[in-house]
Amino acid sequence: MKIIRSNDVTQLLSFQEAIQLMKQCFIDYENKKISQNIRTVATLPDGEGKNIFAVMPAYLGKDRYFGAKVITAFPGNRSLGIPSHLGEVLLFDSKNGSPVALIDANAITWIRTAAVSALATDYLAKKDVRKLTLIGAGQQAESHLAAITCIRDICEVLVYDLSEERRRHFINKAKKQYPQITFISCTSVQEAVHQSDIICTLTSAKEPFLRKEWISPDAHINAIGTFTPDTRELTSELMGAGQLFVDDYAAAFQESGDLLIPIAEKKLDETAVVGSLGELAAGKVKTKIDRSKITIFDAVGLAVEDLCCAEYIYQKSEENLI
Numbered sequence: 001m002k003i004i005r006s007n008d009v010t011q012l013l014s015f016q017e018a019i020q021l022m023k024q025c026f027i028d029y030e031n032k033k034i035s036q037n038i039r040t041v042a043t044l045p046d047g048e049g050k051n052i053f054a055v056m057p058a059y060l061g062k063d064r065y066f067g068a069k070v071i072t073a074f075p076g077n078r079s080l081g082i083p084s085h086l087g088e089v090l091l092f093d094s095k096n097g098s099p100v101a102l103i104d105a106n107a108i109t110w111i112r113t114a115a116v117s118a119l120a121t122d123y124l125a126k127k128d129v130r131k132l133t134l135i136g137a138g139q140q141a142e143s144h145l146a147a148i149t150c151i152r153d154i155c156e157v158l159v160y161d162l163s164e165e166r167r168r169h170f171i172n173k174a175k176k177q178y179p180q181i182t183f184i185s186c187t188s189v190q191e192a193v194h195q196s197d198i199i200c201t202l203t204s205a206k207e208p209f210l211r212k213e214w215i216s217p218d219a220h221i222n223a224i225g226t227f228t229p230d231t232r233e234l235t236s237e238l239m240g241a242g243q244l245f246v247d248d249y250a251a252a253f254q255e256s257g258d259l260l261i262p263i264a265e266k267k268l269d270e271t272a273v274v275g276s277l278g279e280l281a282a283g284k285v286k287t288k289i290d291r292s293k294i295t296i297f298d299a300v301g302l303a304v305e306d307l308c309c310a311e312y313i314y315q316k317s318e319e320n321l322i
């Protein structure tokens with residue numbers, strides 16, 4: 001069985017390629033050509049109450065591949081200098097059920113999450129926007145910057161993180177990679193989102209920090225950081241004010257605290273979700289997207305995304321004799 005490490009994943013799958021791959025993935029998912037089971041997410045009984053172990057299976061079809069991402073999320077890992085998400089994607093050949101590859105899941109998650117946000121942003125944000133906000137300056141901030149600059153001509157990036165050191169480190173690195181972009185280090189969420197066009201929330205926060213009254217009335221938000229029913233990044237009022245889109249109805253209504261908490265508080269109705277990314281990609285969203293309103297893409301992350309990336313990376317590695 002082939003083992004494909006992080007460096008090879010990032011060599012084999014560019015952000016441009018990943019955005020196209022995720023588009024086809026969501027079209028296939030919407031048209032039921034590929035499928036997944038809702039993941040098993042366990043909070044580890046380690047007394048910390050925050051470390052997660054998840055198993056995410058998906059099936060891409062008879063003449064393709066299937067498998068599962070098996071991953072941990074340890075939010076405290078940053079202080080140890082290692083990524084918060086660690087694991088592997090195990091890929092099987094659908095012809096005979098044999099395992100063919102074990103692929104680094106941190107690298108796949110890093111790329112595919114941002115590629116999915118970029119795809120949603122391309123559908124939901126205005127075309128001529130220039131200003132991007134990143135809240136949370138960790139791994140996902142890096143990949144979101146790379147992916148969103150593939151689909152919009154970003155000139156200014158506002159960055160906020162609870163940790164001043166991470167914010168500084170992120171900006172110093174990004175300035176070298178993107179000399180054409182102005183980076184602004186912000187000392188509050190409010191400052192970071194003021195008059196911004198695209199806002200990505202990429203934190204491991206438990207309590208909501210992003211408020212409606214701080215945001216431009218036509219901003220687009222990618223709410224990415226939290227994926228459990230009891231954690232969220234956006235306030236109920238903001239969720240109630242936006243045109244809501246999800247990566248998957250079933251997963252969102254099981255896992256997204258951003259959605260489930262305001263519904264439980266009776267501040268949001270289930271019918272408030274106007275579409276999924278699959279419907280957007282397949283051209284099936286019936287409601288007109290109102291770009292004069294706040295649009296919100298709430299993603300919990302799907303196994304089909306991981307398996308489509310794993311298949312692509314494996315096949316490309318075979319072609320390139322890696």
Ligand SMILES: NC(=O)c1ccc[n+]([C@@H]2O[C@H](COP(=O)([O-])OP(=O)(O)OC[C@H]3O[C@@H](n4cnc5c(N)ncnc54)[C@H](O)[C@@H]3O)[C@@H](O)[C@H]2O)c1
Nearest residue numbers: 084113136138139140161162202203204205225299300301
């Ligand atoms: N939806 C998905 O598909 C998906 C995929 C991957 C990761 N995630 C989640 O996205 C989040 C970011 O992932 P990452 O790999 O970049 O993690 P990371 O640990 O590298 O970075 C998270 C950053 O958020 C900052 N932070 C925490 N709380 C904050 C707050 N209230 N305000 C501002 N900053 C805050 C931390 O200081 C840290 O720098 C994690 O919660 C992760 O579980 C979601």
